[in-house]
Amino acid sequence: MTCKNCDTKLLDTQKYCFECGAKVIKNRLTLKSIFQDINSQFFNYDNKLFQTFKLLFTKPEEVIISFINGTRKKYINVIQYFAISLTLVGFQIFLMNTFFKDAYNIDMPFGNTLENFPNQDKNPFSPQNFSYEEVNNYQSLIYILSVPFSAIATWLTYFIIGNRRFNFTEHIIINLYYSAQIVIVTAIITILFLCFGINFMLITGLITIVNFIYFYYVLKRVFNTSYLETLGSFFIILVFISAVFLTISLLLGLIIGILIA
Structure with missing residues (x-):
């Protein structure tokens, strides 16, 4: 008998593969077995998804540092966890675009000020071209792109x-776990x-x-610093993130200005 996941040779009495840890499946697939697998993976109190979600609130350093130090079976892999969060975002966007479209009918932060400037028909950020619904549709991409920026910071x-x-x-791992948790x-x-x-x-x-409170909490627990040290680090990180986004915004504005001219 061989493992169906990694082709390692196994004894007939083995219930789990000693190489990859996968459960040995001997019976044919049934609806009952599918529901049992779903229950054990997602709804069981002791499953990895629930434990990862819970501990990222109570002891985020345990999940994050354990993964960095090589633990792979105890908690959900950071990439898988981030993928789960993006899936949930997709579900949120679907509900908003289908059942909660009125939520997008909100005033722009600066009103209609931009309409007084010339060539606003070509400006993607002007009121007539900009909509929260379009931005919301790209939420998953925004979350993905934000991780390297926060990791750099x-x-x-x-x-x-x-x-x-x-x-x-x-630091990317730290920010991936943090981002996935806050996205969920x-x-x-x-x-x-x-x-x-x-x-x-x-x-x-x-x-x-x-978001801010949880970010501070994760920094405090993972880096094991005092409240004041964490607060100082927190503000420096925000400055770096703001500087990066401001630089990108200025570059985009310059490019748009050149294209419009």
Whole structure:
């Protein structure tokens, strides 16, 4: 008998592959076995998904540092967890585009000021060309692109202050787990609050506050620093992230200005 996952030779009495850890399946596939597998993977109290989600709230350092140090079976792989979060975002976008379209009917932050400038018909950020619905459709891409920016910011911050415990790749892992957790929470909160008819801008503001608080909490637990040290690092990271986004925005504005001219 061989393992169906890695082709390792196994004894007939083995229930799990000693090479890859996969369960040995001997019986034919049935609906009962499928539902049992789904239950064990997603709804069982002791399953890896639930444990990962729970511990990223209570002890984020245990999940993140364990993965960095080589633990692979105890918690959900960081890429898989991030993929799950993006799937949930896709579900949120589908619900908003199908059942909660009125949530997009909100005023622009600066009103109609941009309409007074020339050539606004060619400006993608002008009120007539910009819509929250279009931006929302690209949420998954925005989340993906935000990870390397935040990883650069955390790595630079802790490199400058002398806390060089983690290399850049490990900072990507930290930010992937953090981002996946906050994306999952964001999607769940957004869906639930929209069902109760709560204003979308209020939801966004609440999520932003939760985002900052949780980011601070993760930094505090993972880097094991004092409250003041973590607060200082937190603000430096925000400065780096803001600088990166401001630079990109200015470059985009310059490119758009050249194209419009």
